[in-house]
Amino acid sequence: MNRRTILKKGLLLGLSATLPVSSVFSGIRRATHPVNNGIHTFTLGKLELFVVTDGHILFKKVQPSFAPDVPANQVKQVLDENFLPDSADLGVNILIIKSGDKIILLDTGCGTILGDSSGWLLRNLPKTGIQPSQITDIVITHGHPDHMGGLLGKNGELTFPSANIHLSRLEYEFWQSPSPDFSKSKMKDEALKTMVVKTTKQTLDKIKPNLHLFEDGSRILDCLTLKIAPGHTPGHTITTVSSEEQELVHVADLVHSPVLVFAHPEWGFDGDTDFGLAATTRKNILEELARSRQQVFSYHLPWPGLGHVRKKGKGFEWVQTGFALPD
Numbered sequence: 001m002n003r004r005t006i007l008k009k010g011l012l013l014g015l016s017a018t019l020p021v022s023s024v025f026s027g028i029r030r031a032t033h034p035v036n037n038g039i040h041t042f043t044l045g046k047l048e049l050f051v052v053t054d055g056h057i058l059f060k061k062v063q064p065s066f067a068p069d070v071p072a073n074q075v076k077q078v079l080d081e082n083f084l085p086d087s088a089d090l091g092v093n094i095l096i097i098k099s100g101d102k103i104i105l106l107d108t109g110c111g112t113i114l115g116d117s118s119g120w121l122l123r124n125l126p127k128t129g130i131q132p133s134q135i136t137d138i139v140i141t142h143g144h145p146d147h148m149g150g151l152l153g154k155n156g157e158l159t160f161p162s163a164n165i166h167l168s169r170l171e172y173e174f175w176q177s178p179s180p181d182f183s184k185s186k187m188k189d190e191a192l193k194t195m196v197v198k199t200t201k202q203t204l205d206k207i208k209p210n211l212h213l214f215e216d217g218s219r220i221l222d223c224l225t226l227k228i229a230p231g232h233t234p235g236h237t238i239t240t241v242s243s244e245e246q247e248l249v250h251v252a253d254l255v256h257s258p259v260l261v262f263a264h265p266e267w268g269f270d271g272d273t274d275f276g277l278a279a280t281t282r283k284n285i286l287e288e289l290a291r292s293r294q295q296v297f298s299y300h301l302p303w304p305g306l307g308h309v310r311k312k313g314k315g316f317e318w319v320q321t322g323f324a325l326p327d
Helices: 003-016 072-081 121-128 145-151 169-176 190-210 275-292
Strands: 039-044 047-059 088-099 102-106 137-139 164-168 211-214 224-228 237-243 246-250 295-297 306-312 315-320
Touching: 039 121, 039 237, 039 246, 047 121, 047 237, 088 237, 145 190, 164 169, 164 190, 164 224, 169 190, 169 211, 190 211, 275 306, 275 315
Parallel strands: 102 137, 137 164, 164 211, 246 295
Antiparallel strands: 039 047, 047 088, 088 102, 224 237, 237 246, 295 306, 306 315
C-alpha cells in the first residue's frame, strides 16, 4: 500500500468519527424507534409485531409443579446437563399485531393477580406507541389468570374498553360449567384451583358484552388461524399468524420450560387440566413444528419467546432466536 493510499484511508477514518453514522453507512437498515426496555419489534410480511414483557413468574423449585411424577435424580440430571438451577423462572411474553386498522393483543398477562413481579403490560405498552384504548381485538388463548388477568383493572374495570375479545367456545363452556373438571390434573393445591376457577368465572362475567366465541380452525381478522390444542385446558388455543406467505406459530402454554418438556414432553406440568392429553398434544405439535421448521412464539419461554423446535433423539430441543442488540 503506497503513502497516498495510506493517507487517504486515514483521512476517511478520521472523517468517519465526525460524520453522522447514517451518512457513512446509508445502506444499512436502521431502527426507526428509540431504544426501549421491555419491548421487541419485528415484521411478518405486512404485519408489524411487538413483544411486550408482562414480567415473570418464579417457581422456586422445579418439582412438584414440573415433571411431578418423575424421580428427582432424573430431573436433576437434565437440569445439570443444561446448566440450569433447581427453579423455573417463566417469562410472560405478550404478542401484539398491527394489521391495517386492527391492533390485536394475544393474551393480556397477569394484571394485578400475581403480585409485583408481573402485570407490567400497561407499564410497557406505551413504549410501542399504543394506548390501551387503541386495542381493537384480544385473543385469549385459554382461561388461566396469567393470560386473562390483564383484562380487568384493580377496580374491575375493562382495561381495553374498545376491544372485541375472542375465546374458544370449548374454553368458555369449560369455565362456565358449575364445577370445572380437574380430575385428570396433577395439581394438589386445592386453594389454588379454587382461586383460578373463581377468578376466571368473574372475569368472563365482566367481559361477556365484548366476548366473541370461535370454533376450532376458525380464521379471524384476516391474519389469525386458531387451532384447539387440548390438555392444558380443554379449549387451549394455538394461533398461527400469517402474512404474505410468512407464518409465526404462537404456542401459548404448550410448553413452560426451555429444556424439561422439550426433552421429555411426557414429563408435563401440574397446571395441565388433563395431564395425559396435554402430554400427547405437546408431543404431536412439537413433532409438527420440528418437521415444518416454522418460527415459534412462546408465552412462557425466555425473552422474547422467539425460536424454533428441533428434533433431538427421542425428544426435542428449543432453538432460541438470537439478536445482536436489544431493542
